[in-house]
Amino acid sequence: MSAALSPPASSDDxxxxxxxxxxxxxxxxxxxxxxxxxRSENRARFVKLLLPLRAAVTLDSKPRDIGLVFHPxxxxxxxxxxxxxxxxxxLLAGPLFGDRRQHxxxxxxxxxxxxxxxxxxxxxxxxxxxxxxxxxxKRFPGYWVGGFVRYDNLAGAVFENSPLVRDKNYFAAGMxxxxxxxxSSTRVRIDD
Numbered sequence: 517m518s519a520a521l522s523p524p525a526s527s528d529d530x531x532x533x534x535x536x537x538x539x540x541x542x543x544x545x546x547x548x549x550x551x552x553x554x555r556s557e558n559r560a561r562f563v564k565l566l567l568p569l570r571a572a573v574t575l576d577s578k579p580r581d582i583g584l585v586f587h588p589x590x591x592x593x594x595x596x597x598x599x600x601x602x603x604x605x606x607l608l609a610g611p612l613f614g615d616r617r618q619h620x621x622x623x624x625x626x627x628x629x630x631x632x633x634x635x636x637x638x639x640x641x642x643x644x645x646x647x648x649x650x651x652x653x654k655r656f657p658g659y660w661v662g663g664f665v666r667y668d669n670l671a672g673a674v675f676e677n678s679p680l681v682r683d684k685n686y687f688a689a690g691m692x693x694x695x696x697x698x699x700s701s702t703r704v705r706i707d708d
Contacts, residue, residue: 532634532679532680532682533680535629535631536625536629537629539621539622540574540575540576541574541575541576542572542573542574542575542582542621543572543573543574543575544570544571544572544573544585545570545571545573546568546569546570546571547568547569548566548567548568548569549566549567549568550564550565550566550567551564551565551567552564553565553590560594560595560596561592561593561594561595562592562593563590563591563592564590564591564592564593565588565589565590565591566587566588566589566590566591566608566610567586567588568585568586568587568588569584569585569586570584570585570586570587571583571584572584572585572618572621581617582617582618582621583614583615583616583617583618583619583620583621584614584615584617584618585612585613585614585618585644586612586613586614587610587611587612587613587647588610588611589608589609589610589647590608590609590610591606591607591608592606592607592608593605593606593607594606602654602655602656603652603653603654604652604653604654605650605651605652606649606650606651606652606653607649607650608647608648608649608650609646609647609648609649610646610647611643611644611645611646611647612643612644612645612646612647613641613642613643613644614641614642614644615641616639616640616641618641618644619639619640619641619642619644619674619675620638620639622639622675622680623637623639623675623678623680623681624637624638624639624678625637625678625679625680633679634679634680635679637677637678637679637680639674639675639678640674640675641674642674643672643673643674644670644673644674644675645668645669645670645671645672645673645684646668646669647666647667647668648666648667648668649664649665649666649667650664650665651663651664652664658695658696659693659694659695659696660692660693660694660696661691661692661693661694662691662692663689663690663691663692664689664690664691665687665688665689666686666687666688666689667685667686667687668685668686669684669685669686670684670685670686671684
């Protein structure tokens with residue numbers, strides 16, 4: 517099972533939607549098939565094909581179904597990077613696809629919301645761009661630290677002509693520190 521939250525809107529996105537109905541935050545949930553394509557003998561490195569299919573719903577007082585998302589991707593994980601014992605690297609890349617309802621929720625413009633600079637637009641289903649992600653993390657005795665960088669590109673997306681698309685590139689980065697308050701005296705490693 518996989519789940520995802522929608523990315524935050526940029527100031528350009530907010531400006532493009534001025535006078536339109538506000539978008540609710542969304543949540544995606546659904547099954548995922550994981551296919552291991554390669555794994556090192558010591559199980560410290562692997563390449564997998566991830567095939568998640570998710571239903572998207574709004575997170576408001578009356579949640580509603582806003583379509584389906586399919587995001588196949590290649591995932592490579594490397595534990596104990598050479599010369600950096602304990603550090604783990606994750607790389608992920610793949611295209612995104614959505615149905616008409618999914619794309620229309622974010623990129624459609626109803627006739628009642630059209631203006632001289634924002635014509636009516638009905639999105640269709642299909643390709644929604646590419647996503648690339650790299651992460652680095654390490655677990656220390658009393659805490660865990662990690663960070664990521666993400667790049668999305670909408671070039672060639674079926675909705676790239678929507679008047680709401682202002683930029684075809686999206687960058688994000690983040691960092692986290694987690695303190696471990698307690699743990700079992702017996703630890704078991706699980707290889708997935």
